[in-house]
Amino acid sequence: DAMVIQNPRYQVTQFGKPVTLSCSQTLNHNVMYWYQQKSSQAPKLLFHYYDKDFNNEADTPDNFQSRRPNTSFCFLDIRSPGLGDAAMYLCATSRERLGQPQHFGDGTRLSIL
């Protein structure tokens, strides 16, 4: 059974039109992460939540925001997508931040028209 679920698998949006990507988990993990992965590159961490505590990476553009309304759900909001934001977006969870493997969802591939 899928434990980290991302919806949708594929998302197409227009340049500048806000878009929201969804992630849910059945693992009851404390930590939820959002990564951006471009073709043939390593996943790049955008931010993570430890419970309700939001932690932004220093180089994450302001265009990217996140919400975690409860333990199970986490959202990635892109306020004004540019062409350079086309990528695979990965959600992951872990029980704790240190010393724990991360469990990944299938990802959402975002295309910008």
Place this chain on the structure above:
Amino acid sequence: AQSVSQHNHHVILSEAASLELGCNYSYGGTVNLFWYVQYPGQHLQLLLKYFSGDPLVKGIKGFEAEFIKSKFSFNLRKPSVQWSDTAEYFCAVNANYGQNFVFGPGTRLSVLP
């Protein structure tokens, strides 16, 4: 800041050949080490992990990795690869003092039937 390097961008092998993928990290303290695999069109899956103890760790699908602290390395090995091992392989490091994973750039493995 911690960094992770992987020696090869693309490795091409024939079936039954032996595999070794290199991974080196820059952090000098206590680390947790991981190898993830990403099959075409699928999510990242954990192959194996090292936290402490025996530096030779065994993972799923016949993979193993050896942690050599003096060399800051965590190389992935498999004695005999199969066509189904064709995938992207990512090494990741999580330092005990820090909060986040750092992924290496990945190595694409192509196994020829």
